[in-house]
Amino acid sequence: MRRRTLLAAAGAALLGACSSPAAERTSAPRSTRPPTATPSTTAEPLPPTSAPPTPGTAAEVLARSTVPVLCFHQLREFRADDGAYARTMITPPATFRAQLEALRDGGRTPVGAPQLVDHLQFGAPLPERPVLLTFDDGSVTHHSVALPLLRELGFPAAFFPMTVVLGKADWLSADQLREMDAAGMTIGAHTWDHQRVDRLAGDQWVEQLDRPRAELGEILGHPVDLLAYPHGVWSPEALPRVEAAGYRAAFQLSDPQDPAAPLLTIRRIMPPPTWDGPTLLAQLDGSF
């Protein structure tokens, strides 16, 4: 609840400070969670509350999908046995710091994943030059390297651990996930053991989509409703399964968004460690 209050306060501050046309849509919601029911001892109907948020059409969501989303994996020094491909997914801590400081110095404002999804879905306002930071797989470096720097810079972010690794050496633990959640980070699912969703069948849908969501929800004590596709891969056939499993939005990598389901195919880019600050900033402007 504390987090929700903070988000609401942040949203209110934005509404007050921002003069963009988006901010004038006063009906735009800051959260899509249903309001907490107020117990009533009488049979009288509750007084009317504000109108429920109206989701945008697929075309509107697509048109709003201009916010850059970055996807990181492991944050550590290279090791001798790291292959060329692995080295595109490993960000040494000093490089990671330089990239995040470049976002700050370049006028980018990291936003929370629920904030971005509220913007895409309902047109809720965002700060100028927003960006979303995401972290896939569940490396323990998300807690040891990313979390302290995100806290230092005051940046929110979203983390998508596969649940099979939780509590194992070099991977996040349930306690660490709770700490990150309490620090204002968003935790989403990344399947159980990193299966491509375009190849799932039979019982695998429940195993890879429903159970990880339930397990993370149990760990955190509140529902989890975001998904990142392993390998960034999705298929049109998987999207109804993703929605039925209770996910509100899902993140892929570089395919075009599905025009019919843009909220379930949000694009991201993986900044390689070779990008310095100016390159990163230029890529954000050019890729979204």
Ligand SMILES: [Zn+2]
């Ligand atoms: Zn992954």
